[in-house]
Amino acid sequence: MSTIRRVVAVVFTALLIAGPAVAQITNDPFPDPIPASEGVIVVGLEEFAVLPDIDGAPARPMVLVDEPGSGRLFVNDMWGLLYSISYDGNVTQYLDARESRWEVEVETPERAPIMEVGLQSFAFHPQFNEPGTAGYGKLYTWIDTGDTAPEPDFVPGGGDATHHIVLLEWTARDPAAATYDGGPPRELLRIEEPFDNHNGGRIGFNWTSSPGDPDFGLLYLGMADGGAAGDELDIAQDLGRVFGKILRVHPLGSNSANGRYGVPADNPYARDGDDGTLGEIYASGVRNPQGFDWDASTGDLLMADIGQSVVETLNVVPLGGDLGWNTWEGSYRVVTNTRVELSGSRGEPGITYPVAEFDQNDPLLQPGSAATGVVAYRDNRIPQLTNRVLWGDLPSGEVFHVPADGLRGGGQAAIRRVLFRDGAETKTLLEVVQAKNADQGRPPTFRADLHFGRGPDGRVFLLNKWDGVVREIVQ
Numbered sequence: 001m002s003t004i005r006r007v008v009a010v011v012f013t014a015l016l017i018a019g020p021a022v023a024q025i026t027n028d029p030f031p032d033p034i035p036a037s038e039g040v041i042v043v044g045l046e047e048f049a050v051l052p053d054i055d056g057a058p059a060r061p062m063v064l065v066d067e068p069g070s071g072r073l074f075v076n077d078m079w080g081l082l083y084s085i086s087y088d089g090n091v092t093q094y095l096d097a098r099e100s101r102w103e104v105e106v107e108t109p110e111r112a113p114i115m116e117v118g119l120q121s122f123a124f125h126p127q128f129n130e131p132g133t134a135g136y137g138k139l140y141t142w143i144d145t146g147d148t149a150p151e152p153d154f155v156p157g158g159g160d161a162t163h164h165i166v167l168l169e170w171t172a173r174d175p176a177a178a179t180y181d182g183g184p185p186r187e188l189l190r191i192e193e194p195f196d197n198h199n200g201g202r203i204g205f206n207w208t209s210s211p212g213d214p215d216f217g218l219l220y221l222g223m224a225d226g227g228a229a230g231d232e233l234d235i236a237q238d239l240g241r242v243f244g245k246i247l248r249v250h251p252l253g254s255n256s257a258n259g260r261y262g263v264p265a266d267n268p269y270a271r272d273g274d275d276g277t278l279g280e281i282y283a284s285g286v287r288n289p290q291g292f293d294w295d296a297s298t299g300d301l302l303m304a305d306i307g308q309s310v311v312e313t314l315n316v317v318p319l320g321g322d323l324g325w326n327t328w329e330g331s332y333r334v335v336t337n338t339r340v341e342l343s344g345s346r347g348e349p350g351i352t353y354p355v356a357e358f359d360q361n362d363p364l365l366q367p368g369s370a371a372t373g374v375v376a377y378r379d380n381r382i383p384q385l386t387n388r389v390l391w392g393d394l395p396s397g398e399v400f401h402v403p404a405d406g407l408r409g410g411g412q413a414a415i416r417r418v419l420f421r422d423g424a425e426t427k428t429l430l431e432v433v434q435a436k437n438a439d440q441g442r443p444p445t446f447r448a449d450l451h452f453g454r455g456p457d458g459r460v461f462l463l464n465k466w467d468g469v470v471r472e473i474v475q
Contacts, residue, residue, distance in 0.1 A: 024341060024342040024343050025335050025339045025340070025341055025342075026339065026340065026342055027309065027310055027338050027339055027340070027361065028310075028359060028361050029310065029311065029330075029331075029332055029340060029342060029345075029359060030357075030358065030359035030362070033359075033362050033363050033364065034358060034362050034364055034400070034415050034416070034417065035416065035417075036364065036417070038416065039416030039417070040416060040417045040418070040419055040426075041384050041385065041388075041401055041416070041417075041418050041419075042384075042418075042419050042420070042421055042426055043382060043384065043385065043418060043419075043420060043421070043473050043474065043475060044420065044421050044473070044474040044475060045420040045421070045422075045429075045432060045462070045471050045472070045473060045474070046471060046472050046474050047469050047470075047471055048085075048089050048461060048469075048470045048471055048472040049085045049089040049090070049091050049469075049470040050091065050468050050469055050470070051075065051077060051083060051091060051468045051469075051470065052091070052093075052468070053468060054077065054079045054081075057079075058442075058465065058466055058467055058468045059077040059079070059081075059465070059468045060077055060078035060079060060109065060118065060449075060465040061075050061076055061077055061078075061451065061463040061464075061465065061470070062076055062078060062120060062121060062202075062290070062451050062463070063075065063076050063121050063122060063202065063451065063453070064085075064451075064452075064453025064454070064455075064461050064463060064470065065122075065123070065124065065204070065453065065454065066454060066455050066456050067124045067128060067129070068456060069128055069129025069130065069175065070084075070128075070129055070175060070176055071086075071087060072084045072085065072086060072087070073085040073086075073087070073453070073455055073461075074094065074122070074124070075453065075463070075470065076119050076120075076121065076122050077118075077119065078108070078109060078117070078118030078119055078120065078465075079098070079106075079108050079109075079118060079119070080096060080097045080098040080104075080106035080108060080118060080119050080143075081093060081095065081096050081097070081098075081119070082094045082095040082096075082097070082119070082122060082141070082180075084178070085470065087455070087456065089470075092178055092179070093179065094178075094179055094180055095139075095170070095179070095180040097119055097141060097143060097168075101184070102184055102185060103147075103184065104143060104145055104147070104166075104168070104185070105145050105146050105147040106118060106119060106143055106144070106145060106146075107143075107144040107145055107146045107163050116196075116197055116198065116199050116224075116290075117144040117163065117196065117199060118143070118144055119141055119142075119143050120142045120143065120144065120165070120199065120200045120201070120202075121141075121142040121200065121201070121202050121203045121204075121222070122139065122140060122141045122142065122203070123139075123140045123203050123204045123205055123219060124138075124139050124140075124205075125138035125139070125140070125205065125217065125251070126205050126207070126209075126216065126217060127217070128172075128175050129175045129176070134217075134252050135217060135252065136175070137171045137172040137173065137174075137175050137182065138169060138170070138171055138251070138252075139169070139170040139171075139172065139180075140167060140168065140169055140170070140188075140203065140219060140251060141167075141168045141170065141185070142165065142166075142167055142200045142201075142203045142221065143165065143166055143168060144163055144164070144165050144193070144199055144200070145163060145164050145165070145166055146163055147164065148161065148163060148164050148192070150164075150187075150190060151190075152164055152190045152191055152192040153189045153190050153191065153257065153258050154189070154190075154191045154192070154241070154242045155191075155192045156192060156193070156194040156226050156233055156235060156241065156243055157233065157235070157241065158194055158232075158233045159193075159194020159195055159226060159227070159228070159232075159233060160194060160195060161192055161193070161194065162193055162194065162195060162196050163193050163196075164190050164191060164192055164193060165190075165191050165193055165199050165200045166187055166189070166190045166191075167187070167188040167189045167190075167203075167221065167251075167261075168185035168186065168187055168188065169185055169186045169187075169188055169251060170182055170185045171183065171186075186260070187260065188249070188251060188260045188261045189249075189256070189258065189260065189261060191223070191242060193226065193227070194226045194227060194228075194233060195226060195227025195228045195232075196227060197227040197228070198224035198225050198226055198227035198228075198287070198288050199224055199227070200221070200222060200223060200224065201221070201222025201223060201224050201288065201289040201290050202220075202222045202289060202290055202291055202292050203219060203220060203221050203222065204219070204220055204292065204293070205217065205218070205219055205220070206218070206220070206294050206301075207294060208294045208295075208296050208299055214264075214266060217250065217251075217252065218248050218249065218250055218264055219248070219249050219250075219251045220246060220247070220248050220282065220292070220301070221246070221247040221248070221249065222246060222286070222289035222290065222292065222303075223242050223243055223244070223245050223246070223247055223286075223289075224243065224244065224286070224287065224288040224289065224290075225243050225244035225286070225287050225288065225325065225326070226243040226244070229308065229337050230308060230326060230334075230336075230337040231244065231287070231325065231326035234326065236284065236285055236286065236287065236325045236326050237284065237285060237322075237325075237326065237327065239269060239276070239277040239278060239281060239284060240276040240277060240278060241278070242278060242280065242281070244284065244285060244286055244287065244325060244326075245280075245281050245282070245283065245284050245286065246281075246282045246283040246284075246286060246289060246292075246301075246303070246317055247280045247281060247282060248264055248267055248280065248281075248282035249261045249262060249263065249264070249280055250262030250263070250264055256280070263279040263280055266319070267279050267280065267281065267282060267319075268281065268282070268319060268320035269281050282317075282319060282320075283317045283318070283319070283320065283321040283322070283323065283352075284321075284322050284323070285321075285322040285323040285324045285325045285326075285327075285328075285351070285352075286303070286305050286317075286323050286325060287305055287306055287307065287308065287325045287326070287329075288305065288306035288370075289303050289304075289305050289306075290304070290306060290370075290372060290394075290451075291303065291304040291371075291372050291373045291374050291391070291451065291452065292304070292317070292374060293373075293374050293375055293376060293452075293454065294376070295376035295378070295389075295404060296376065296378050297376070297378050297404065297405075298376075298404075300316045300317075300376075300407075301316070301317045301318075302314065302315070302316060302317070302373075302374045302376055302389065303315045303317050303374065304371040304372050304373040304374045304391050305323065305325075305354075305371060306370040306371055306372075306394070307329055307330065307360065307370075307371065308326075308329055308334070308337055308338075309337055309338040309360060310329055310330075310332070310338070310339070310340050310359070310360055310361075311329045311330030311331070311332060311340065311354075311357050311358075311359065311360070312330075312357060312358050312359075312360060312369060312370065312371035312393065313330045313354035313356070313357045313371060314354055314355055314356040314357065314371065314373070314374065314389065314391055314402065314407075315352065315354050315355060316352070316355050316407060317352070318352060321352035322350060322351055322352060323351070323352050323353075323354075324348070324351040324352070324353070327348075328348070328351055328353075330353070330354050330357040331345045331346045331353050331354060331357060332345050333345075333347070333348075355402075355407040356389075356391075356402045356407070356414065356415055358371075358393075358400075358415055364393075364396065364398055364417070365393050365395075365396045365398065366395055366396045366446075366447070368395050369393045369394070369395060369396060370393065370394040370395060371391065371392075371393065371394070372391065372392055372393065372394040372450050372451055372452070373389075373390060373391025373392055373452050374389060374390065374391040374452065375389070375390040375391075375452050375454055375460055376389050376404050377389070377390055377404070377458070377460065378404065379457070379458025380458065381457060381458030381459065381475070382458065382460070382473060382474070382475045383475070384475070385401065385418075385460075385473070387403065387404045387405060388401040388402065388403065388404055389401065389402050389403070389404045389407070390418065390452060390460065391452075392418075392450050392452075393450070394447075394448070394449055394450050394451075395447040395448065395449065395450075396428070396430060396447070396448065396450075397428055397429035397430035397433065397447070397448025397449075397450045397464065398417060398428060398429075398430075398450075399417065399418040399419075399428075399429060399450070399462070400415050400416065400417060400418065401415075401416055401417075401418050402414050402415055402416075420432060420473075422435075428448075429448050429450055429462060429464065429471075430445075430447070430448040432471070433445060433448055433464050433466055433467050433469075436467040436469060437466065437467055440467060442466075442467070445466035445467075447466070448464045448465075448466065449464050449465035449466065450462065450463070450464060451463040451464075453470070455472075459472060460472070460473045461473070
């Protein structure tokens with residue numbers, strides 16, 4: 001954030017606190033709740049695959065992607081594993097990053113089941129199955145590690161240095177093999193984490209791009225604001241820090257400071273390094289980007305960003321965009337960690353505001369709500385979802401839909417629910433998971449930890465962290 005912007009923000013906040021009768025400070029910017037029944041889309045939900053328990057604990061999947069060259073889906077388990085799933089639901093362990101031969105030392109969530117550590121995300125190079133190409137056999141993982149001995153490439157400038165997050169490149173000898181058959185991973189970059197929470201986020205290649213496109217083969221990295229609360233270190237707006245950013249790198253390049261990856265020339269700050277900015281930054285001002293995907297129709301990068309205590313957002317993320325955190329939470333200026341200012345919403349030029357947003361206090365949700373997703377559904381396999389964006393709330397498991405076209409108008413009114421058939425009843429995902437817990441002899445979970453996955457031919461999958469079941473949305 002510039003010095004001028006910081007001064008303005010401080011003065012503005014002081015005025016708000018000094019004059020509460022005028023300021024309209026609130027923790028509830030959306031007094032009209034998301035309708036419980038109006039506009040609901042009801043679809044089927046089928047059990048597709050079951051991931052193994054780890055020492056009696058259910059798998060903790062975050063990401064499911066299609067790898068079309070090998071005709072398989074892949075899904076992670078935050079405990080440190082990667083599984084392949086055939087298109088008809090057969091599960092095979094592909095990689096265990098915890099094995100001592102890899103020397104990764106995966107930080108796993110034993111201390112608290114909802115902590116955001118482990119194998120957070122992964123991505124296959126778009127040329128993974130194309131012999132003779134530079135990306136042949138290349139797979140990337142975004143992993144929290146307890147090995148803090150190596151020098152990090154990026155530091156937050158404060159906090160407790162709890163662990164590191166590393167981007168690793170694995171090279172399979174035979175990409176069609178049932179299990180990973182390559183050697184140890186190559187480390188591309190390493191980041192020191194200041195707190196246990198808000199670590200990395202989603203990573204991925206733009207699957208809508210093709211060879212010859214400027215975006216082809218560039219890896220997007222979600223990097224949260226470093227944790228604690230309220231962006232305690234004030235770094236999401238600092239263009240000299242990687243935290244609170246979407247990064248974009250060329251994993252097969254070498255012009256980075258450490259020489260292990262490339263910095264794309266068209267990144268917004270790629271030529272401005274002398275002023276302290278980082279060329280790796282694609283967009284700034286994000287808080288905790290655990291879900292993103294591209295819209296095949298528009299080419300837009302869509303991201304669900306987890307809010308602080310008030311607003312959860314769905315965003316279109318442009319090259320060079322500033323999404324406002326930690327000065328703005330969604331469309332509203334931040335006053336405290338639990339309050340925003342209603343007047344002057346969307347009032348700062350140059351900020352990329354959400355295209356949809358909801359209230360953490362919405363009665364459909366539960367304490368600690370967090371935006372998750374996202375899938376821009378442009379297929380016809382499930383007609384009632386065609387041209388809708390699917391996203392939702394991570395803990396409650398509520399799935400939402402908004403129109404995929406005309407998103408840039410923003411607002412909250414268009415958000416509606418997706419529910420799931422269960423005989424004559426309709427249920428939320430959380431209710432479905434709780435019923436499965438009963439069948440498994442497990443206590444019913446109080447939260448779903450919802451994530452989305454995209455398969456071939458318009459197939460969409462739902463993940464959760466409490467019963468090990470990958471479910472497919474059906475008509």
